[in-house]
Amino acid sequence: MDITQLILDEHAQQRALFxxxxxxxxxxxxxxxxxxxxxxxxxxxxxxxxxxxxYPRLMKIGTGGNDAGSAAEETEDAIEDHNDIRDTGEAVDKHPVGSDAWFEAVGECNKANSDHLAEEERQGLTDFRKHATLEERHELGVRFAAFEANHLNGVTVVEKDPEAYVKQHAPG
Structure with missing residues (x-):
């Protein structure tokens, strides 16, 4: 098991569901x-x-993948993206299912998610694979998979302050 592969596999599931x-x-x-x-x-x-x-581990071991300047930059951008995906996801639920407005809101969520997936695959996942050991990728993969298995019905949605998140997880 490898957390980076689990993340990629779920990205494919997300694209398929959209x-x-x-x-x-x-x-x-x-x-x-x-x-x-x-x-x-x-x-x-x-x-x-x-x-x-x-992301907490990426902050400790990463240096910035591809076009990202640093692991902190990757992480802050990802948290901002997650907030945008949460917001656009919540917006979908404000419209009658199947209405033009509903499909438009789904499209906005898809765009926010697609933009994030491309960045994360190009930056964060690349950075992580270069710096994490296989053992660490396995251990985090187990924790990641177990968390999601325990939250099949979702999680309580909480917006996060990207700068505060990065400060909290910055090394040293």
Whole structure:
């Protein structure tokens, strides 16, 4: 087990669920609601698991992957992205399922998530793979997977201050 692979696998699940929602007729509100609930819970639990297990360690061992200046920069941006994904996810629930406004809100959440996934895969995950041992990636993967298994119905959504998060998890 490897936390970086678990994260990548879940990114693929997120992309697939957005695509499934896009392919369902607007009149099938039962299916849309079920898939959205599953996706929203996955997005929230995934972000929280990363914030508990992945990013604190990245802050200690990372140096900045690819076009990121530092691990702190990667992390602060990721926390901002997670907040944006949470906000756009909450906005979906303010509209009737299957309505034009609902699909537009889902699209905004998809955009926020897609932008984040691309950055995280290019920066944070690359940085982590270069600096974490295989044993550490395994141990964090176990904790990450167990947390998510215990939170299949989502987590309590809490916005985080990106700068405060980075300060809290900065090495030394």
């Amino acid at each position: 695509a499934q929602i896009d392919s369902i007729d607007a009149k099938d509100t039962e299916a849309l609601s079920a898939l959205w609930t599953r996706l929203k819970n996955l997005l929230d639990a995934h972000a929280e698991a990363e914030e508990r297990f992945f």
